Amino acid sequence: MRSVCACLVSAACSSVGLGAVVNGSFESSAIPGPDRVSITALTDWGVTGGNTVLLERGVNGVSQIAAQGGVQFVSMGHNGGVNEMLTQFLSTTPGQTYTATFYLACIQGDALQSVRMAVSDGANDLGAVTGTVSSRTEGWVPFSFDFVANGLTARLTLQHTLGSAAANVAIDEVTVVPAPGSALTLLGALALVRRRR
Numbered sequence: 001m002r003s004v005c006a007c008l009v010s011a012a013c014s015s016v017g018l019g020a021v022v023n024g025s026f027e028s029s030a031i032p033g034p035d036r037v038s039i040t041a042l043t044d045w046g047v048t049g050g051n052t053v054l055l056e057r058g059v060n061g062v063s064q065i066a067a068q069g070g071v072q073f074v075s076m077g078h079n080g081g082v083n084e085m086l087t088q089f090l091s092t093t094p095g096q097t098y099t100a101t102f103y104l105a106c107i108q109g110d111a112l113q114s115v116r117m118a119v120s121d122g123a124n125d126l127g128a129v130t131g132t133v134s135s136r137t138e139g140w141v142p143f144s145f146d147f148v149a150n151g152l153t154a155r156l157t158l159q160h161t162l163g164s165a166a167a168n169v170a171i172d173e174v175t176v177v178p179a180p181g182s183a184l185t186l187l188g189a190l191a192l193v194r195r196r197r
Helices: 002-017 180-196
Strands: 035-038 046-048 053-057 072-076 085-091 097-107 113-120 125-133 141-148 153-162 168-178
Touching: 097 113, 097 125, 113 141, 113 168, 125 141, 125 153, 153 168
Parallel strands: none
Antiparallel strands: 035 053, 046 085, 053 072, 072 168, 085 153, 097 141, 097 168, 113 125, 113 153
16 A cells, blocks of 8 residues: 555656656856847757847846846847747656746837747647737746647747847746646545555
């Protein structure tokens, strides 16, 4: 009976760990003080359109916003740039339901900005959402969706799909975690086993 309980706990814990985004708050390659630097300092992410994608820290004279989580975030759309993309491969469990979330904020001006977050199996999207912000007064806005993994890996992308020379957009707190119900199923089974003992 104890071995069954141990297996269920282990499965639940490993399930929570799988699919996690690495450096989703963009805190690695720490910037020592309020500043913005080349995206080449960013680790754990693939980047397309690096000239208009920057790593920023804290409040500075340009962005005038603080990070949603930690002290750093990524900004896109400088000088009217569009179609920049961040990518990362995730470890997933086939059949597991995950919730993908990111935060978006309008910075340096007020204009419509959109970023599309998607998770794919390489051929098709498993799920996606397009987040849109248009004013700095909105602050950080969360966007999320659920998807079911169909393989051991999945590709996460964040693409700046709509920009304006009048504004930039910031991204922070990117997470992919097992959906609440899916992880709780194992914990419920554990409780049932304990009750029967």
